[in-house]
Amino acid sequence: MSVIRRGSDTSSEGTSVIQVTATDADDATYGNSAKVVYSILEGQPYFSVDPETGLIKTALPGMDREVKENYQVVIQAKDMAGQMGGLSGTTTVSITLSDVNDNPPRFTKTLYEFRVPESNEVGSSVGVIRAMDADIGQNAEMDYRIIGSDGPGMFDITTNRSTQDGIIVLRKPLDFERKRQYSLRVQVENSHINPRFYSMGPFRDEATIKIVVEDVDEPPEFERASYVMEVKEDAAKNTVIGSVSASDPDDKNSLVRYSIDRRTDMDRVFNIHAGNGSVFILRELDREENAWHNISVIATEFNNPRQISRVPVYIRVLDVNDNAPTFATNYETFVCENAKANQRIQTISATDPDEPLAGHRFFFGLAQDAAGKANFSVRDNKDNTAGILTRRNSYSSLQKSVYHVPVVISDGEFPMQSSTNTLTIRVCTCDREGNMKLCNAEALTARAGLSTGALVAILLCVIILLMIVVLFAALRRQRKKEPLIISKEDVRDNVVSYNDEGGGEEDTQAFDIGTLRNPEAIEESKQRRDIVPETFYPPVRRPVLPPTRDNNGDVRDFINQRLQDNDSDPTAPPYDSLATYAYEGNGSVAESLSSLESVTTEGDQDYNYLSEWGPRFKKLADMYGGDDSDRDS
Numbered sequence: 001m002s003v004i005r006r007g008s009d010t011s012s013e014g015t016s017v018i019q020v021t022a023t024d025a026d027d028a029t030y031g032n033s034a035k036v037v038y039s040i041l042e043g044q045p046y047f048s049v050d051p052e053t054g055l056i057k058t059a060l061p062g063m064d065r066e067v068k069e070n071y072q073v074v075i076q077a078k079d080m081a082g083q084m085g086g087l088s089g090t091t092t093v094s095i096t097l098s099d100v101n102d103n104p105p106r107f108t109k110t111l112y113e114f115r116v117p118e119s120n121e122v123g124s125s126v127g128v129i130r131a132m133d134a135d136i137g138q139n140a141e142m143d144y145r146i147i148g149s150d151g152p153g154m155f156d157i158t159t160n161r162s163t164q165d166g167i168i169v170l171r172k173p174l175d176f177e178r179k180r181q182y183s184l185r186v187q188v189e190n191s192h193i194n195p196r197f198y199s200m201g202p203f204r205d206e207a208t209i210k211i212v213v214e215d216v217d218e219p220p221e222f223e224r225a226s227y228v229m230e231v232k233e234d235a236a237k238n239t240v241i242g243s244v245s246a247s248d249p250d251d252k253n254s255l256v257r258y259s260i261d262r263r264t265d266m267d268r269v270f271n272i273h274a275g276n277g278s279v280f281i282l283r284e285l286d287r288e289e290n291a292w293h294n295i296s297v298i299a300t301e302f303n304n305p306r307q308i309s310r311v312p313v314y315i316r317v318l319d320v321n322d323n324a325p326t327f328a329t330n331y332e333t334f335v336c337e338n339a340k341a342n343q344r345i346q347t348i349s350a351t352d353p354d355e356p357l358a359g360h361r362f363f364f365g366l367a368q369d370a371a372g373k374a375n376f377s378v379r380d381n382k383d384n385t386a387g388i389l390t391r392r393n394s395y396s397s398l399q400k401s402v403y404h405v406p407v408v409i410s411d412g413e414f415p416m417q418s419s420t421n422t423l424t425i426r427v428c429t430c431d432r433e434g435n436m437k438l439c440n441a442e443a444l445t446a447r448a449g450l451s452t453g454a455l456v457a458i459l460l461c462v463i464i465l466l467m468i469v470v471l472f473a474a475l476r477r478q479r480k481k482e483p484l485i486i487s488k489e490d491v492r493d494n495v496v497s498y499n500d501e502g503g504g505e506e507d508t509q510a511f512d513i514g515t516l517r518n519p520e521a522i523e524e525s526k527q528r529r530d531i532v533p534e535t536f537y538p539p540v541r542r543p544v545l546p547p548t549r550d551n552n553g554d555v556r557d558f559i560n561q562r563l564q565d566n567d568s569d570p571t572a573p574p575y576d577s578l579a580t581y582a583y584e585g586n587g588s589v590a591e592s593l594s595s596l597e598s599v600t601t602e603g604d605q606d607y608n609y610l611s612e613w614g615p616r617f618k619k620l621a622d623m624y625g626g627d628d629s630d631r632d633s
Helices: 195-200 441-447 452-480 513-517 553-568 577-581 609-623 628-632
Strands: 002-008 016-019 037-042 047-049 055-058 070-078 088-098 111-117 125-132 142-149 155-160 165-170 181-190 204-214 227-232 240-243 256-260 270-272 278-281 292-301 308-318 332-336 344-351 362-366 376-380 385-390 402-411 418-430 436-438
Touching: 016 088, 037 047, 047 070, 111 125, 125 142, 125 204, 142 155, 155 181, 165 181, 227 240, 240 308, 256 270, 270 292, 332 344, 344 362, 344 418, 376 402, 385 402
Parallel strands: 002 088, 111 204, 227 308, 332 418
Antiparallel strands: 016 055, 037 070, 047 055, 070 088, 125 165, 142 181, 155 165, 181 204, 240 278, 256 292, 270 278, 292 308, 344 385, 362 376, 362 402, 376 385, 402 418, 418 436
């Protein structure tokens, strides 16, 4: 059989490892047939076996796993008490020595050297060192630490647990110009130390690390992280308000040029001298507009313009008393007609955009030119407020409805500033308690909170609404008018509708049918397109004698004459039925020959008038002595 057994390195001689047992099927009570004896065939001189029990033990002291870790031991079991002729069997035992921490870690070299640029950031890795340990697993875990350095706090060392490497980390910024080399003394030791092996010596090792700092072209450095400057708001242009200073930290000590980042000063209020860093103003300042200005100054290496650095500059504008106090609000008050003398009607206060260190102190009074004839007085309350008082017992809105009181307000700063503010006081009718009952229109408007602009806006809205109503009514009225063409299918009644027979289908320019449909739409100034105006061809009118039975011979001449007149008249229509027989009148014996009577009130048209034409014409000719030849006329 094969058995795997772990031993322990550095075990002493005779240390038990494992016991093997062999069995024999012979009868143990009969002689030595079942008596087994154990012996070792392979594994000397490291191991031995007890002949009777089969217990395997170490035969040599101080076995070392780091020298040999695995062993193969062959054990033989033989009956007949091991005598000649006995039967035997063998088994193989695999023995592996387990590790103990009996080896210290050791650096691969005693001196390590690293080169690092001075521009390396804090927290970055400077270099990696490694120590070796013959043990394995937990016994090979180790810790690194710095036990000596000529730059305290500049570096630190940590352990990578997966690789057991020591990593040197930068803790402070490097500066080639200040220190170009560092020396460290580091130590490594096992994390888990077995006290049994202290006698073997220290389980640690030491090494020296040399760190060389390399020079890098660095941007200019300002003397301060930020600058604060102050200037009065009345300072003149080109006044210097302060300066900044920067230098090249490299050994070459390049010259530095200064400029202002215009993205922080887009209004170009400030400028800086390129050579010495003096900051001055380009335009007048106003503290009430901007009390602080935050700009950024740029320093650039003259030899390498790519090397630049910035510093913030905070400029505070100091206050100067350059603003006069004014009313705190737009006061508008009233006085009762039954007011008494020395009665307070209003309390006023003032405001000033300036900010004196000791606070504001305002003084109130009447303007000098109005003090002698004033109807009101101003009493300073000594607390930056004042009261407006009446100077007589009564006021009349009929005599004067509005008073304008000029109030002078001054401050107590140097130079003193003052302004004259007008207070509007309206005269109103009040009750006994002093509550306003009736006032003029302007006062009522003011009390109601409506300004002149608001009234104008309301009036404009009313006018616009009225215009919209009028326009809507006009549109509705226009929609109700009769259309020019009632129906496209109703064009057959042309003779009946426009009271004229027309000239047939060829007479397309004679009349505007739409106009004839709606006679109200006819324009008096519109002339017909198919006739010549009468002003160019005045009609020839001859005296007409009414026909009688005594002048029957003249009927023929009458009719012929009328036909000739109408044929030669350029203003006559291009047809002759209506123009020729329109003179019959209601008293004619022959009655009317016009076809217009065929139109009834119900709108039905009689088209049989053509069949009635012959008899009516014959009747007319007989009355006036005509013959059949006259009918052609």
